[in-house]
Amino acid sequence: MEDEQSFSDIYGGRLALQRRCYSPSCLEFCLSCPRITLRSLTAVTCTVWLAAYGLFTLCENSMILSAAIFITLLGLLGYLHFVKIDHETLLIIDSLGIQMTSSYASGKESTTFIEMGEVKDVVINEAIYMQKVIYYLCILLKDPVEPHGISQVVPLFQGGRRQDHLCIQQKVSLGDGGILASSGRQK
């Protein structure tokens, strides 16, 4: 069962949230972040090359131009492989755990799995960013030493970094509340 809705982040970029229900005990949310635009790519490349050409006219050394090309290529590869997140997935499996996957623009995937026994609760946190208050979802982990304490707060969907989750928290909490509540009852 699939469901798709589109939202926008605090900068106006387009976000799409997709929800898939594999079975009553398994749910997946996929949030795709705004793509890299041709305009921004061209702007950055032109700036770097204009600066390099300016330096070249000052120094008359052609190594600067080759260095500028290398820097642009390596910078773009590094950005696509380490920084730019394409989409993030949250997979919730009843009585097993919660898995968060971030897929980068170069295809790299980084996954974290949290066992259900370690999850204390899923909450919505508020944070002040510049002049506004934004909301983000996070998971509270249990402290192994202290039964009522919290050892760690793990934010979800951090790819865009400035996404306001107020518009999507309702969907996620309605969806996963059932699974988490049923696992909670068993503990």
Add this chain to the structure above:
Amino acid sequence: MVLKAFFPTCCASADSGLLVGRWVPEQSSAVVLAVVHFPFIPIQVKELLAQVQQASQVGVTVLGTWCHRRQEPEESLGHFLEGLGAIFSHKPWFQLCRERGSKSWSCKATHWQGPTSHAASGEDQVMLIFYDQRKVLLSQLHPPAVLPDRQAGDTTASAGGLAAVFDTVARSEALFQSDRFDEGPVRLSHWQSEGVEASILVELAKWAAGPVCLLLACLLSLVSAASACRVFKLWPLSFIWSKLSTCEQLRHRLEQLTLIFSTRKAKNPAQLMRKANMLVSVLLDVALGLMLLSWLHRKDLIGQLADALIPVADHVAKELQHLLQWLMGAPAGLKMNRALDQVLGRFFLYHIHLWISYIHLMSPFIERILWHVGLSACLGLTVALSILSDIIALLTFHIYCFYVYGARLYCLKIHGLSSLWRLFRGKKWNVLRQRVDSCSYDLDQLFIGTLLFTILVFLLPTTALYYLVFTLLRLLVVTVQGLIHLLVDLINSLPLYSLGLRLCRPYRLAAGVKFRVLEHETGRPLRLLMQINPLPYSRVVHTYRLPTCGCHPKHSWGSLCRKLFFGELIYPWRQRGDKQD
């Protein structure tokens, strides 16, 4: 809770039979370890499971049946399979079924109440999780926060859910020893059922390791005994040994080699990794040292170095003499106190003269000494770098002496100034109470105190300038030595074996697991694939770093600046076990 069945991917194509594994009631999960094929005699199956249970401390039982047929099982087979549930009673009883050549699986878990009450038996939702048995067997979980009093080896499988699965598979090696070519009474299917994996080289190495370790351990104990003998504990020698970083490095390497070749087996995987890391580090060190040696000999650099050493030392001494002449004049336009300037300058110039004579005395022997020192590079690159650092320290010994003289003079002056300043204001330092108290002085005490204070204040710029110049020189030498030590520490502590393992066999070092949902049809059970999530490189280095000599600067920047201001001597490279000044 949803029931979970962990099923090995190697058994997905096995023939029908019984499922054998472990049931973890706290997690409601069944870990299937192997499949027992028809025909079998139930008594023999039970005996085999009892043997495995005794050998591995894992509660292995029959969990259910596995059916792999071309079409839906016939009625008689269905009753036969259910009848098995009565022989090997287990709650819940799993019935996994797969059609040959298709991806549709079915799974039922029943709570068998007894042959008379069919109606009361309930069925639960089951989730199938596939795992690669070989990878899970060989991998080692690195949990994110390990409590300091918990060891990985002695937790029972009541640890967290997935750790229980890994633990179960890792401990059940006894079950995986028999393959299908054996003539035993029971036929099993598991990851090794096509034949036990082994390598001739590994077996030969294991067989040869015993005597070789014994021999090397004896040799190393002889060397340690020789180095610990009484002759080396006499005062001048022990002082020199403690100051040279070469001795520290050699001692460190000796300790590491003793640990590697000790005849005691490693108690847990962490110790085994540490031994392997140490061995690879030592081998790499020796290889780099031999490369350096061959490069030095090929270009005959030793002879060139020896020829260049004396002129360089002379040049350094001449530059220092020019510096002192400059200080004795009007350095940077400042006006120094003539008399003090001349005294200090002539004192230091005489030292340099002594030093140059000493170097010239040593010059015929330099090449021989350097050649023997170059040979030490075959003990490792770290030893060669430590010797280089020690040679730099010896060659700049006069700079160190000047720094000490300048610092002591400056320190005395600062203490005198502070004490006389207190007198000037009518106060005194109370040693008993460790604070400043007011005190009434006599007139002549005040007179002499103020006079001395004035003298010291006007002589301060001269002393401060000498102190500043020699401290900067000393800091320069210390920085160069520090960089060399940093490189030595890097070679000593980098866990190369772990990094190589992470590169080539990423499943061996697991940070956790990841799940992938496989093709799903409505009405069929949910199927997931469990894969190993390898440890990131930064955590590999952090977890498996080897301990180094610990020659790190003990000061923070604030305390360093404070010490420099008050003229206290700084010893940035305190060796382990040195007495505090």
